[in-house]
Amino acid sequence: MDRLKQRELLHLLEEDSRMSAEQIGKMIGEPTEIVEQTIAALEAEKVIVKYPALVNWERVDDHPYVNAMIDVKVTPKRDVGFDEVAERICRFPEVKAVYLMSGASYDLSIILEGKTMKEVATFVSQKLSTLDSVVSTATHFILKRYKHDGIELEDRDEDHRMVVTP
Amino acid sequence: MSTQVKVKNRLSSTVQSLKPSGIRRFFDLAASMEGVISLGVGEPDFVTPWRMREASISSLERGHTAYTSNAGMLPLRVEIQKYLEERFSVSYHPETEILVTVGASEAIDIALRAILDPGDEVLVVEPCYVSYEPVIRLAGGVPVFLKTTMENQFKLTPQELETHITARTKAIIFCYPNNPTGGTMTAEEWKTLLPIIEKHDLMVISDEIYAELTYGRMHDSIAALPGMKDRTILISGFSKAFAMTGWRLGYVCASPDLLAGMLKIHQYTMLCAPTMAQMAALEALRHGRSDMERMIESYRQRRNYVVDGFRHIGLTCHEPDGAFYAFPSVVSTGLSSSEFAEKLLMEEKVAVVPGDVFGESGKGHIRCSYATSMEQLKKALERMERLMGRLS
Numbered sequence: 109m110d111r112l113k114q115r116e117l118l119h120l121l122e123e124d125s126r127m128s129a130e131q132i133g134k135m136i137g138e139p140t141e142i143v144e145q146t147i148a149a150l151e152a153e154k155v156i157v158k159y160p161a162l163v164n165w166e167r168v169d170d171h172p173y174v175n176a177m178i179d180v181k182v183t184p185k186r187d188v189g190f191d192e193v194a195e196r197i198c199r200f201p202e203v204k205a206v207y208l209m210s211g212a213s214y215d216l217s218i219i220l221e222g223k224t225m226k227e228v229a230t231f232v233s234q235k236l237s238t239l240d241s242v243v244s245t246a247t248h249f250i251l252k253r254y255k256h257d258g259i260e261l262e263d264r265d266e267d268h269r270m271v272v273t274p
Numbered sequence: 275m276s277t278q279v280k281v282k283n284r285l286s287s288t289v290q291s292l293k294p295s296g297i298r299r300f301f302d303l304a305a306s307m308e309g310v311i312s313l314g315v316g317e318p319d320f321v322t323p324w325r326m327r328e329a330s331i332s333s334l335e336r337g338h339t340a341y342t343s344n345a346g347m348l349p350l351r352v353e354i355q356k357y358l359e360e361r362f363s364v365s366y367h368p369e370t371e372i373l374v375t376v377g378a379s380e381a382i383d384i385a386l387r388a389i390l391d392p393g394d395e396v397l398v399v400e401p402c403y404v405s406y407e408p409v410i411r412l413a414g415g416v417p418v419f420l421k422t423t424m425e426n427q428f429k430l431t432p433q434e435l436e437t438h439i440t441a442r443t444k445a446i447i448f449c450y451p452n453n454p455t456g457g458t459m460t461a462e463e464w465k466t467l468l469p470i471i472e473k474h475d476l477m478v479i480s481d482e483i484y485a486e487l488t489y490g491r492m493h494d495s496i497a498a499l500p501g502m503k504d505r506t507i508l509i510s511g512f513s514k515a516f517a518m519t520g521w522r523l524g525y526v527c528a529s530p531d532l533l534a535g536m537l538k539i540h541q542y543t544m545l546c547a548p549t550m551a552q553m554a555a556l557e558a559l560r561h562g563r564s565d566m567e568r569m570i571e572s573y574r575q576r577r578n579y580v581v582d583g584f585r586h587i588g589l590t591c592h593e594p595d596g597a598f599y600a601f602p603s604v605v606s607t608g609l610s611s612s613e614f615a616e617k618l619l620m621e622e623k624v625a626v627v628p629g630d631v632f633g634e635s636g637k638g639h640i641r642c643s644y645a646t647s648m649e650q651l652k653k654a655l656e657r658m659e660r661l662m663g664r665l666s
Contacts, residue, residue, distance in 0.1 A: 116571065116575070119571075120575070124648075127648075131579065131648075131652075134578055134579045134582045134583075135575035135576070135578050135579050136575060136578070137578050267319060267646075269312075269315050269317055269319070270301060270305070270315070271301060271304040271305050271310055271312045271314055271315070271625050272297055272300050272301035272304050272305075272312065272314035272315065272625055272627060273297070273301070273314070273315050273316045273317055274295075274297055274316045274403065274404055274405070274453075
């Protein structure tokens with residue numbers, strides 16, 4: 109499959125990962141087997157990493173859910189720089205994302221998910237702050253998510269068109 | 275005692291003679307039902323990209339609420355000139371050859387009114403947009419229809435063109451890529467028609483509103499061919515390519531004498547196109563290319579999907595190269611296009627438009643717009659397959 113079609117395939121899967129190889133094949137004009145082979149190759153090359161569902165947990169009743177963004181200042185180490193501490197932080201299951209930042213007064217940005225604010229606070233005070241390289245932390249709780257991964261979570265545009273038009 | 279006014283006498287005979295739109299009739303039927311999946315919509319399913327909406331809001335905040343010049347804001351006409359030259363290799367002077375209109379619909383109207391004298395004949399390539407015939411009649415002209423067929427991918431042939439030319443023929447009007455068939459014409463195909471157009475000194479009204487929506491190749495404008503610019507009135511707009519239907523913004527390009535004629539009608543009727551819509555259009559041309567490309571890619575994918583789907587359920591369908599309509603034949607079911615469309619709506623709640631509302635050549639076909647979500651398309655095809663199963 110050529111690179112342009114491969115890119116199209118990736119866009120389609122990113123939009124809806126439940127789309128079948130047959131349907132994708134029809135849409136981009138390739139046989140189903142070629143689509144299947146290409147997807148398998150992209151998975152093997154780690155271009156496609158995972159097929160997650162984007163869940164708006166705020167709409168799920170009785171599901172305690174807190175997101176926090178934590179700015180972390182660290183002391184880099186000789187030879188390994190920020191990598192060692194970043195990798196260590198990555199291993200905590202409640203940590204959803206870790207980024208090394210530029211232009212900020214801190215070094216690492218961490219996105220954390222917990223059931224309650226207390227759980228997040230406990231993680232920061234007992235696990236994160238106690239790491240040798242961590243100099244300081246600042247925790248920001250996310251109050252409401254309006255857009256995530258390119259998707260607007262509230263008030264999505266509906267089809268306001270008439271049923272039949274010229 | 276009140277005197278009853280005879281309404282019939284208050285309307286002109288031309289207006290009285292106009293038939294109501296077949297689309298409208300079908301719309302009323304579909305609108306009265308719940309849970310209808312619509313393939314009857316002739317407009318993009320995308321909301322106007324935010325950057326255009328934002329540009330318009332920002333212009334309002336800055337107080338740009340006054341008239342613009344009759345022909346439209348000059349910066350917008352300059353952008354239109356650059357855009358047409360870059361995309362379709364046609365060059366018009368922004369100050370004397372481009373006029374911004376209230377949608378392509380107004381452009382068609384003023385083009386016909388500017389060139390027609392009573393009784394002049396206008397050749398109309400069928401199946402066609404429902405407005406051409408009434409607008410020609412309102413301008414005092416007489417429409418003469420040229421047929422195209424699915425076997426010929428709905429392309430106009432030299433034979434069909436030449437057969438219908440008379441001493442009263444003034445112009446020819448067409449829309450390629452075509453609504454409702456999705457048919458297109460290549461430069462080579464246009465070239466076979468040029469000797470006839472030149473021999474009979476015809477004017478050409480080329481409605482290119484779907485020019486950006488071509489799949490697999492670029493649109494070929496007839497105006498770009500040698501010797502054609504002077505006799506062509508090129509019409510386009512922002513509705514389809516930029517998903518800006520409700521903004522009502524189009525444009526017409528023609529040689530200075532023709533444009534001056536159209537400008538007269540425009541300034542006495544519309545005066546100018548809405549300012550806030552012009553601001554949005556300016557943004558669309560300057561920065562909206564990537565939004566447009568994203569939408570076109572999506573239309574192409576959906577076209578592939580529905581055409582394959584129609585063929586799979588037993589409806590013959592040519593592969594449309596442009597616009598966002600498929601025009602499958604329902605002849606094999608033994609039903610007329612209206613009967614099929616009505617049955618599909620009443621029994622399976624899928625709205626399509628019967629092909630015969632687009633003229634005689636549309637008989638036996640249905641127009642299906644694939645400008646709707648994949649989920650809806652999938653459901654519509656499942657429902658159509660059920661109906662086909664009962665009909666076989």
